[in-house]
Amino acid sequence: MKCDDIKALYDGFKSEMLTANESSAVSEHLAGCTDCNDYYFENKKLARLLDNWDEISPQSNYVSKFWNRVDEQELNKNKGFIGLFKGIKTAFLVPSLAIALFCSLLIVNMYRTTNIDPQVSEEDERDNRLLLEVNDIISQEGSESLKIYGLWNDLEEEPKEG
Known part of the structure; x- marks a missing residue:
């Protein structure tokens, strides 16, 4: 087996979840390969350190502090550019948008070319x-x-x- 295959089977080997053939193949490879053997012992040391680690218990008011912090961040999130428009009422927004639309249509119609034939007078024809x-x-x-x-x-x- 290759080293990558052994490293993939390592978790199963450590927890003794492998079949007898796979377990013996991993044991033989660990005996012959120094890199994999070092990897195995480093992981074994790490597992022992984590087992000896004391569990950290949170403070008694941790949950309430957490939710207060979430509320503060929600309030601060709305202070950006979009937050400026949070207080605008729709009663003000709809008429202002209607006026803006009317003005834009008026400007477009002023500068739009028409297909109507221009009126030609007799003087223009003479000229x-x-x-x-x-x-x-x-x-x-x-x-x-x-x-x-x-x-x-x-x-x-x-x-x-x-």
Whole structure:
């Protein structure tokens, strides 16, 4: 058997719950393996120390102190961020949430784009036709028609070298 198998069977060996074959295999392995033998004797010493340990009896008011401490921790647990909202009444909470919802819907509707066609007046149509005519004239004549504004005259002159 391997050392890991022996260590797994150790509790049964100590309490004599193993079969005769398993018990003899563990005894033979302990006689031949120093590591497992040391492990066995260390555990045996530990068991003797724990058997000699005096039982500790709690104080007479231990239970009441325990429950008082639990109550204090419950009170302290609610002092965090969520504890700030513990005293809010639902009569105040519901209307405030309704107002917040109404305001958010109002803001969303203000900035929402609509699919309604914009109203076009006769003046707008005339302006659009005029712009299209000017665009046609400029595209037919090229940039020559823009020279009347004077800016393009300066661009055609080459810079003078000094």
